[in-house]
Amino acid sequence: MVTAELRKLLALPTAWAGLAIGTLLAPLIVLINARYTHAALVDGTYGDVADLGLMDLGIGLIGPMVLGVVSISSEYTPTGEHSPGITQLHATLTAMPSRLRLLTAKLLALVLVVLAQAVVVATAVLTLNEILHGDFTPPLEPARIASALLYWVLLAVFSFAIALITRNGIVPLTVLIINSTFVSVSYLLTKVTDLAYYLPDIVGARMFIRGGAFAQPISPVAAGLTMTAWIALLLAIGAYLFHRRDA
Amino acid sequence: MITIDRLSKTKGKSRILDDVSFEARPGRVTGFLGPNGAGKTSTLRVLLGLDRPDAGTALVCGTRYRDLPRPLTRIGALLDGSGAHRARSARAHLRWVAASNGIPATRADEVLETVGLTADARKRAGRYSLGMSRRLGLAAALLGNPEVLVLDEPINGLDPSGIRWMRSFLRDSAAEGRTVLLSSHLMGELAETVDDVVVIDKGRIVTSGSLAEVTDGHRTLEDAFFALTAESGASW
Incomplete structure (x- = not known):
């Protein structure tokens, strides 16, 4: 079943768009910003170098978001103009009728793809930073890198869970992308209440970012557990609805 | 039964x-x-x-x-439409369906031939006519014999x-x-x-x-x- 879900995911043009953009964006930004970053590092205006390299792993998250959403939303896309009410989900559920096993297979396929993507991005970004700013890069901390990889995977699962509840791709993807790029509603909320630091997209980054951008002290482990709890809650709601709803 | x-x-x-x-x-x-x-x-x-x-x-x-x-x-089932995502080719659709049930991937080409879709196997399902979509749906139903x-x-x-x-x-x-x-x-x-x-x-x-x-x-x-x-x- 996992093989089938991998085949399904990797045969979708939208999934490849998510893979390409998510993989290339962070290394490209590192290259484009190289001169500016180096100058700032040399003249001491860069600030805390503890997150140098790792900070760049917060870029390109559109990749796991797209992959997480598309894994579910592709099931709900009408298969053609001749049969507007019919979706791929009908074929999926007649092939794999146990809904919870199907969801598990989908999640495993998604985690494998996003983890591979995150490993490639992390390797590229950290290597580039070492080449470009080797005198300033902090020593590699495997635990922090692993936390960054986990953040990518958790964000994909978070997007997956939202799409599972909404049964739609456009709405969750629009909200997720706007929130992570143009206007971060979660970040604005932190200006109103400290509780907003525990929103899933804000708290997750605290697993591997240590810099002073955050007012609220949250340990990496607490951040990881908080994000996991959010995802567990959304997945449980999504799985319950998926199990109960007519296809 | x-x-x-x-x-x-x-x-x-x-x-x-x-x-x-x-x-x-x-x-x-x-x-x-x-x-x-x-x-x-x-x-x-x-x-x-x-x-x-x-x-x-x-x-x-x-x-x-x-x-x-x-x-x-x-059991093989044919519902309205092909059940294939419109961005996927007929062959890619049948191959994941086969993989989900442990059916050899070679069956995809066999059933495409049975329903007369071999020449259009690489075409995206969204570009199929109504009749071709029905045939693709039937091909999926026949995969597991x-x-x-x-x-x-x-x-x-x-x-x-x-x-x-x-x-x-x-x-x-x-x-x-x-x-x-x-x-x-x-x-x-x-x-x-x-x-x-x-x-x-x-x-x-x-x-x-x-x-x-x-x-x-x-x-x-x-x-x-x-x-x-x-x-x-x-x-x-």
């Missing part, structure tokens, strides 16, 4: 299935007939585990669809030669010992194909039996159908 036993289902305020019971037996083509909206597709969707009934059971070879391991090797076939309005969208092909395919499948259940609202097209008939209207079974039993006293299956559904107050 398909056994539908006292299925009931309500959607919103309307009772779309009301105590529906019938059987489809091996070696026979069973026509599940009724006007549009009578409950044919709803019954098949419950049988295939897509929808939940409020009461009753629907069994394939004595087992609920959801409990069948590798279901495509026991199943002993039971469930086909919802199988001749919809087919041209005359496609209808002729489908008729002989259904007869051959039954002759090989398969259980064939097909739904349709087109009586004339089916009279020469079915052995048994189940008529549903407004969510209730109006009659069921062999073709001879159901048409007894009527000139054609179509006459029998209209007489039976008129008694239950169907409007067209």
Whole structure:
């Protein structure tokens, strides 16, 4: 079943768009910003170098978001103009009728793809930073890198869970992308209440970012557990609805 | 063997299935007939585990669809449309369906040839005509060489030669010992194909039996159908 879900995911043009953009964006930004970053590092205006390299792993998250959403939303896309009410989900559920096993297979396929993507991005970004700013890069901390990889995977699962509840791709993807790029509603909320630091997209980054951008002290482990709890809650709601709803 | 036993289902305020019971037996083509909206597709969707009934059971070879391991090797189903994501090629669609049930990937090309789609195997499913989509749906149903076939309005969208092909395919499948259940609202097209008939209207079974039993006293299956559904107050 996992093989089938991998085949399904990797045969979708939208999934490849998510893979390409998510993989290339962070290394490209590192290259484009190289001169500016180096100058700032040399003249001491860069600030805390503890997150140098790792900070760049917060870029390109559109990749796991797209992959997480598309894994579910592709099931709900009408298969053609001749049969507007019919979706791929009908074929999926007649092939794999146990809904919870199907969801598990989908999640495993998604985690494998996003983890591979995150490993490639992390390797590229950290290597580039070492080449470009080797005198300033902090020593590699495997635990922090692993936390960054986990953040990518958790964000994909978070997007997956939202799409599972909404049964739609456009709405969750629009909200997720706007929130992570143009206007971060979660970040604005932190200006109103400290509780907003525990929103899933804000708290997750605290697993591997240590810099002073955050007012609220949250340990990496607490951040990881908080994000996991959010995802567990959304997945449980999504799985319950998926199990109960007519296809 | 398909056994539908006292299925009931309500959607919103309307009772779309009301105590529906019938059987489809091996070696026979069973026509599940009724006007549009009578409950044919709803019954098949419950049988295939897509929808939940409020009461009753629907069994394939004595087992609920959801409990069948590798279901495509026991039962093949054709619903409206191909079931393929429109950005995927026919071959890519069939290959993931095959992988999901442990069926060798080579079967994808075999069934594409069976339904006459080999030349269009790399075309995206979204660019298929209605008739080609139906053929692709049928190809997926045949992947596991199943002993039971469930086909919802199988001749919809087919041209005359496609209808002729489908008729002989259904007869051959039954002759090989398969259980064939097909739904349709087109009586004339089916009279020469079915052995048994189940008529549903407004969510209730109006009659069921062999073709001879159901048409007894009527000139054609179509006459029998209209007489039976008129008694239950169907409007067209």
